[in-house]
Amino acid sequence: MRVILVIGAGRSASSLIQYLLNKSIEEDLHLVIGDLSLDLAQRKTNNHPNATAIALDIFDANQRKEAIQKADIVISMLPAHLHIEVARDCIAYKKNMVTASYISDQMQKLDAAAKENNLIFMNEIGLDPGIDHMSAMKVIDSIRDKGGKMLLFESFCGGLVAPESDNNLWNYKFTWAPRNVVLAGQGGCAKFIQEGTYKYIPYCNLFRRTEFLEVEGYGRFEAYSNRDSLKYKSVYGLDDVLTLYRGTIRRIGFSKAWNMFVQLGMTDDSYVMEDSENMSYRQFVNSFLPYHPTDSVEIKTRLILKIDQDDIMWDKLLELDLFNDAKIVGLKNATPAQILEKILSESWALQANDKDMIVMYHKFGYELDGVKQQIDSKMVCIGDDQTYTAMAKTVGLPVAMATLQILNGKIKTPGVQLPINKEVYLPILEELEEYGVVFKEQSMPYLGYKPDKIFS
Numbered sequence: 001m002r003v004i005l006v007i008g009a010g011r012s013a014s015s016l017i018q019y020l021l022n023k024s025i026e027e028d029l030h031l032v033i034g035d036l037s038l039d040l041a042q043r044k045t046n047n048h049p050n051a052t053a054i055a056l057d058i059f060d061a062n063q064r065k066e067a068i069q070k071a072d073i074v075i076s077m078l079p080a081h082l083h084i085e086v087a088r089d090c091i092a093y094k095k096n097m098v099t100a101s102y103i104s105d106q107m108q109k110l111d112a113a114a115k116e117n118n119l120i121f122m123n124e125i126g127l128d129p130g131i132d133h134m135s136a137m138k139v140i141d142s143i144r145d146k147g148g149k150m151l152l153f154e155s156f157c158g159g160l161v162a163p164e165s166d167n168n169l170w171n172y173k174f175t176w177a178p179r180n181v182v183l184a185g186q187g188g189c190a191k192f193i194q195e196g197t198y199k200y201i202p203y204c205n206l207f208r209r210t211e212f213l214e215v216e217g218y219g220r221f222e223a224y225s226n227r228d229s230l231k232y233k234s235v236y237g238l239d240d241v242l243t244l245y246r247g248t249i250r251r252i253g254f255s256k257a258w259n260m261f262v263q264l265g266m267t268d269d270s271y272v273m274e275d276s277e278n279m280s281y282r283q284f285v286n287s288f289l290p291y292h293p294t295d296s297v298e299i300k301t302r303l304i305l306k307i308d309q310d311d312i313m314w315d316k317l318l319e320l321d322l323f324n325d326a327k328i329v330g331l332k333n334a335t336p337a338q339i340l341e342k343i344l345s346e347s348w349a350l351q352a353n354d355k356d357m358i359v360m361y362h363k364f365g366y367e368l369d370g371v372k373q374q375i376d377s378k379m380v381c382i383g384d385d386q387t388y389t390a391m392a393k394t395v396g397l398p399v400a401m402a403t404l405q406i407l408n409g410k411i412k413t414p415g416v417q418l419p420i421n422k423e424v425y426l427p428i429l430e431e432l433e434e435y436g437v438v439f440k441e442q443s444m445p446y447l448g449y450k451p452d453k454i455f456s
Contacts, residue, residue, distance in 0.1 A: 001030040002407060005067055007056060007086060008077030009035035009044045012100070012126070012176075014387050016075070016396030017044050017051075020403070024050035027404065034067055058082055069093045073407050075399060076101075083107060091117060098403045100126030100395055103416060111416040120411060124418035125402045126395040127358065128157040131379075131432070133235075133418055134398070134425035135439050136362055139375055140236060141422065143366045150241050151372065152365030152448065153232075156213060156223045158249025159391050162355035162382050163218065169316045171251035173348045175356040175383075175391045182267055182341045184248065190225035192245040195448070201225055207259040211247060213361050215378055221359065223247035224255050235420065243448070249359050257316045260305050261340060264288045269337035276334040282325040284339055297323055320347050356383040358390040360439075365446050372446035379439045397435055401428045 004020060006013060013033075020031055031048075034056030035041040041053035058064055058078060068074055068089045073096045076086045080101035090097045091113050103123045114121045124130055132155055140150060159175040174181060190201040201209055210222040229246040233239050261267050265288050273279065273287065282297055289300040301323075307313045320343060321327060329339050350356060362377040383390035402424065405411045411424055419425050429439075 001028050001050070002072045003030050003032060003070060004073055004075065004403060004407070005032045005034065005071035006075045006077065007034050007058065007067075009033050009037070009041045009053075010077060011387075011389070012392050012395040013044060013077045014389075014392040014396065016077070016392075016400045018046070018388070019397055019400040021046065021048045021051055023404065024048070027408075032067065032071065058085065061085075065089050065093070068095055071095055073098070073403055075099070075403055077399075080104060087121060090119065090121070094119060096120045096122075096406050098122045098125060098399055098406065100124070100130060100399050102129055103418060108416055115415045118414045120406050120414055121416040122402050122406065122411070122419065122424070123416065125398050125424075127159075127391070127398075128360070130398050130419065131394055131429075131437065132157055132360060132362075133420055134429050135360070135377060135379070136236065136364075137420045137425055138429060139362065139364050139377060139441070140238075143364065143368070143375075146368060148366040148368040148373075150238055150364070150366050151446070152243040152363065152374075153236065153238055153241055154243065154245045154247075154363040156211075156221075156247045156249050156359075156361040158221070158223070158359050160249065160251065160357045160359060161350075162357040162390075165351075165354040165356075166251075168347065169312065169319050170254060170257060170348070172254055173350050173354065173356070174345065175350065175389060178341050178345050178348075179337075182337050182344070183269055185224070185227060186267070186269070188227060190227055190229075192225060192229040192243075193241070194243055194245070196242045198230075204262065207255040207262060210255050211245075212252075213249065215359060215361065215380060218357075218359070218380060220252050221249050221361075222252050222255055223249045223361075235418070243365070249361070253312070257313055260307075260313065260317065263305065266336050266340045269335045272333045272335055273339065276329050276339060277332045279329045279339075280325045281321065281327045281329070281343060282323050284329060284336075284343075285322050288336075320344065350386050350389070352386055354386060356389045356391055357381065358394050362439075365448065367446075374444050374446045375441055376444065377439045377441045379437060381437050393435065394437060397432060397437070398428055401431055 031051040033041045033044050034054045036057055038055040045051035045053050056067055074090055076083050076099045083099050084106045087097055087110055094117050096119055161173040185203050185206045190206055192199050207224055210224050213221045224247055226246040229244050286297045358381040360379040364375040366373055381390040381394055
């Protein structure tokens with residue numbers, strides 16, 4: 001049997017593993033699922049005869065190399081910064097490799113060695129990055145094949161809670177790594193191009209400059225700018241495009257509310273708060289407020305944020321139990337961002353019967369035969385339950401499909417790469433439709449960069 005080694009059995013691996021196990025008999029596959037937690041790996045096997053769980057410590061070089069050496073292909077579902085040692089072992093033992101993560105500088109440096117050994121290192125083949133690349137390139141290539149010239153490309157994606165499970169004032173629950181949500185937008189300003197002009201949004205203003213989106217059947221959304229849209233100019237071959245903008249989707253009102261945390265300083269991850277382990281939630285909030293001999297924490301919070309007691313923004317803060325003096329942070333040497341993550345995780349965790357939702361929205365503006373036109377492409381995917389979420393499906397299925405395509409010799413181009421070539425994206429997008437990941441395209445007159453921005 002052909003052995004597929006899956007390293008990392010976290011939430012995003014659920015649908016990936018299920019897909020490969022369902023294909024294991026007809027495709028002659030055996031899955032080896034390795035995780036630091038043997039119990040977690042065993043649960044993900046679903047007691048399938050074609051799956052074996054192993055305890056795998058990625059920092060144990062002998063253990064890691066032994067597992068990789070026995071595999072025919074390796075899938076790494078580890079955090080992005082841990083891929084590189086796996087990748088180096090794959091070069092040493094001549095194994096193809098698949099990840100859902102962005103291509104790091106270290107990974108890119110392995111391109112020559114991968115090509116020299118005729119190895120495929122497929123990266124950025126999850127949701128975002130992944131499905132966004134493939135669905136965008138399919139339309140961009142079709143426009144170019146007709147002789148069209150790209151004028152505008154906007155791309156938005158968001159992991160949200162499904163309407164039937166949307167039961168808090170923030171209209172949001174964590175469907176992926178909470179830490180990434182808390183730290184979103186940090187580490188530099190957002191950069192994009194608008195009608196030929198470079199634009200920059202510093203972090204302090206990021207959540208007050210959002211764009212409205214309408215998705216039929218699901219209502220209105222907003223999107224704030226991703227950190228660096230400009231790097232996609234060369235990736236997508238859009239060096240001459242007039243507008244290039246990528247953003248993260250949320251429900252209307254989320255960004256304005258989140259901006260309260262930004263303004264208070266609660267999303268800062270650059271320093272440790274003293275005695276955080278014994279700090280109450282109320283003390284945490286008060287740490288960011290000016291001293292006053294008589295005003296309560298609540299009054300000081302409303303004054304500094306300029307919100308009234310009957311403002312929905314205030315209700316959103318109350319819903320999180322931020323002012324509870326009996327709840328203790330309980331984290332040693334924690335940063336403000338880590339404490340905020342803990343507080344939010346209590347209120348925003350997906351419950352057993354909750355369903356999540358992925359929304360992706362592309363806008364393509366182009367000129368063909370002297371006429372400016374536009375295509376809007378939208379995709380909505382609803383999860384099955386807390387385990388087989390829409391996030392797990394849209395991240396894991398493309399990884400699994402690409403793995404099988406490589407194993408079967410249908411993806412042939414060697415090197416460190418992302419899925420922007422037709423040999424990769426066409427069959428995967430077609431198969432994804434069988435699993436409910438369907439893009440609906442609509443042609444319309446060219447609208448350009450719509451002036452529907454919110455500026456505070």
